[in-house]
Amino acid sequence: MPTVALAITDGMLHLELSLAIEVFGADLTHIADPWYGFSLCGPDAVQVGRFKVEPDHGLDHLARADTVIVPGWADTDQDPPAELVAAVRAAHDAGARVASLCTGAFILAAAGLLDGKRATTHWAHTRQLALRHPKITVDPDVLYVDNGSVLTSAGKAAAMDLCLHLVRLDHGSSIANKIARRLVVPPHRDGGQAQFIATPVPEPGSHPLADLFPWVLGRLDEPLTVEDLARRARMSSRHLGRHFKQVTGTTPLQWLHTQRIRHAQELLETTDHTVDTIATATGMGTATTLRRHFARTVGVPPDTYRRTFRSQARSGPHLGG
Incomplete structure (x- = not known):
C-alpha cells in the first residue's frame, strides 16, 4: 500500500x-482498499496550537515514506527547525x-x-x-501547484484541494469524488489547478438546490x-x-459546464468509449467541441488525459517521483 508520512x-x-x-490517516478501506499506510513523524511530543501531539516515529522515518506532507508553519518570520528541513x-x-x-x-523552500x-x-x-527565496516563481492566484515530486x-x-488532488493521482477521480462527498467539502472552486479536483454535490436537503443537482446530473446528455x-x-x-452563487460560488452555466467536464473525465478513466460517444453522453455534442472545452479546462486533450489516468489505474497508486 502507498505510505504517507506527516511531518510535525x-x-x-x-x-x-x-x-x-482526516484524508490520509482515517480508515477508508471501505472506499479504497488498500488505502494509505499513515504515520506522524516528529521529534518527541510536539505542540500544535493548543494541542500536544505524539508522533509515531522520528523525523528520520520521513525518508521511508512514498509521500511526505508538511503542514502549515505558524511563524514564517523565523527559520524553520534545521532538523525538519534536513529530514x-x-x-x-x-x-x-x-x-x-x-x-x-x-519549509520546502528552506x-x-x-x-x-x-x-x-x-x-x-x-x-x-518570493522576497526570501527569489529562485522560486511564486504564484499567488492558484489553489495549488503540482511539480510532480514537489x-x-x-x-x-x-x-484540502491539494489532499484530494493527491488522492486523485493515486486512486483516480471516482475515489476522490467519494472522499470529497464523505467530507462534505465545498463544491468546485475556481483556481488554476482546481479542474483536477472532484466536484462534489452538497448533501440532499441542505440547501434550496438540493433536488435540482441530482436531476441535472442525470441529464448531462441533454442540451439544458x-x-x-x-x-x-x-x-x-x-x-x-443568486442561489447558485451562494451554494457553488459560480453561475448555473459554469457549474453545468464543470459537471460535463467532470463526467467526461470519469468516462475517460473508467470506459473505453470513443471521444465521440463521450461527447454525446456529456452534452458536448461533437468530439471537436469536447476536445476544445476539455483542453481549455483540464489543460490536456481527452486522449492524453485517458492515457495518463488509465495507465495509473492499471499500474496501481502513484508512489511519488
Missing part, C-alpha cells in the same frame, strides 16, 4: 494538520513525493526543493516567500439551459443565479 514539529498549524490526518530534504532525495500545505511551503520551480502558499505570505498549496481550505434549470427549481432565472 512545534509551531505547525493545527487546521492543515487535521485535514491531512524533508532527505525524504525527497530518497524518492518521496513531498507536498506542503499553506505556509509549509517555507530545503531547496522549490528552487527554479513554480509554487504557492497562503496569499498573505506569497510576497514574503507540490504546494495555498492557504487553509486549499490544503438556465431556463430549464430554473423551471425545474420552480424559481426565476435571476433567483436561480
Whole structure:
C-alpha cells in the first residue's frame, strides 16, 4: 500500500494538520482498499496550537515514506527547525513525493526543493516567500501547484484541494469524488489547478438546490439551459443565479459546464468509449467541441488525459517521483 508520512514539529498549524490526518490517516478501506499506510513523524511530543501531539516515529522515518506532507508553519518570520528541513530534504532525495500545505511551503523552500520551480502558499505570505527565496516563481492566484515530486498549496481550505488532488493521482477521480462527498467539502472552486479536483454535490436537503443537482446530473446528455434549470427549481432565472452563487460560488452555466467536464473525465478513466460517444453522453455534442472545452479546462486533450489516468489505474497508486 502507498505510505504517507506527516511531518510535525512545534509551531505547525493545527487546521492543515487535521485535514491531512482526516484524508490520509482515517480508515477508508471501505472506499479504497488498500488505502494509505499513515504515520506522524516528529521529534518527541510536539505542540500544535493548543494541542500536544505524539508522533509515531522520528523525523528520520520521513525518508521511508512514498509521500511526505508538511503542514502549515505558524511563524514564517523565523527559520524553520534545521532538523525538519534536513529530514524533508532527505525524504525527497530518497524518492518521496513531498507536498506542503499553506505556509509549509517555507519549509520546502528552506530545503531547496522549490528552487527554479513554480509554487504557492497562503496569499498573505506569497510576497514574503518570493522576497526570501527569489529562485522560486511564486504564484499567488492558484489553489495549488503540482511539480510532480514537489507540490504546494495555498492557504487553509486549499490544503484540502491539494489532499484530494493527491488522492486523485493515486486512486483516480471516482475515489476522490467519494472522499470529497464523505467530507462534505465545498463544491468546485475556481483556481488554476482546481479542474483536477472532484466536484462534489452538497448533501440532499441542505440547501434550496438540493433536488435540482441530482436531476441535472442525470441529464448531462441533454442540451439544458438556465431556463430549464430554473423551471425545474420552480424559481426565476435571476433567483436561480443568486442561489447558485451562494451554494457553488459560480453561475448555473459554469457549474453545468464543470459537471460535463467532470463526467467526461470519469468516462475517460473508467470506459473505453470513443471521444465521440463521450461527447454525446456529456452534452458536448461533437468530439471537436469536447476536445476544445476539455483542453481549455483540464489543460490536456481527452486522449492524453485517458492515457495518463488509465495507465495509473492499471499500474496501481502513484508512489511519488
